[in-house]
Amino acid sequence: MATQFLFFAFLAVTFSVALASDPSSLQDFCVADATSSGILVNGRVCKDPKLVEANEFFFSGLHLAGNTSNAVGSRVTPIGVAQIGGLNALGITAARIDFAPWGLNPPHTHPRATEILTVLEVGHVHFQQNVGNGNAVALVALSSQNPGVITIANAVFGSNPDIPADILAKAFQVDTNAIYSLQSKF
Incomplete structure (x- = not known):
């Protein structure tokens, strides 16, 4: 009896299978609808999928330079659910940052996100410090729909x-x- 118990205990330990995954999404997408009230998903009401349009997954201002004639010499153009309703519930945002020569993005933190910075145009960028020797453009990706910012x-x-x-x-x-x-x- 003890031998059989040990045998089955051995099998249970060696052949156990663990399956783990994230729960499936409730829907494929949830375009934010600023004009109606209803059930909130990530703080936004979902638009009726039958009324969704292609332009709600598109942002046309990324190619436009921001006005950097301010005290810090930079301009951040946010690209989030307020600009692209189709980003709702996807857990991401982005931003374009334009720097004037010697401009900077003041030291800050995003309490609800991590950040990835990609330099897109000419300029010398010292991440989180300064930009010199010409204009520069950077694209930032954030791992949250609402990353927050604390300067x-x-x-x-x-x-x-x-x-x-x-x-x-x-x-x-x-x-x-x-x-x-x-x-x-x-």
């Missing part, structure tokens, strides 16, 4: 209520007046 300078110097200047001065090892100057810009 570090806004979060630190423009917080409400303010982070006390003496704490920031100690943290950044600068004079308190430098902190007051930075906070006044936000």
